[in-house]
Amino acid sequence: MTSRKLDRDFYARGALEVAPELLNKVLMAPDGRTGRIVEVEAYRGADDPGSHGFRGPTRRNATMFGPPGHLYVYFTYGMHWCANVVAETAGVAAAVLLRALTPLDGLDAMYAARGPVARRDRDLCSGPAKLTQALGIDGALDGSNLITADRSVTIVDDGTPPPPDPAVTLRIGLTNGADLPWRFHVPDAPDVSRR
DNA sequence: TGCGAGATTACG
């Protein structure tokens, strides 16, 4: 099976187009840890009150306003890292939050990173902060170029197509923009967040 | 089932 990296054209569309296309792609992180993307959420800018980009650029969200195909990693709740894929074009806020993965390789390292709370494979990456912890993604990787894999993080297509009928639901954890159905996941995937 | 806390960031 040949795997090919996603190119700039893939990421240069709007977040709502990129998000469902990311389902079933493979995220590759440092140390050979990889997982299949099974749940994502789209975020935009001035028209999306739930987005970090809603009120314009800040030091923290600068990557989200940058060129497509980069990794936007931010710290939240004083505790957790979350990883997003930047979409569209430089100057426009657009990103896709990676919410859950099915672990593929490097499971030993993932269990070590997640600690004793992870008892089963589906405890490793079934949430946005869980997957960053399991894969060793933190602020040092903010701004990574996924197209050139300049920091060993990239996304590849291993030949598995996105689901023909992805589940489309409301985004999780928002108070602003909570009415937008911009969450996409693989139907019946055991690794989606929230059991 | 509900609730508090926790390594930060941002706005009022």
Next chain:
DNA sequence: GTAATCTCGCAA
């Protein structure tokens, strides 16, 4: 001060 793209442990 308070809310934020969250998770976990513990009380009830």
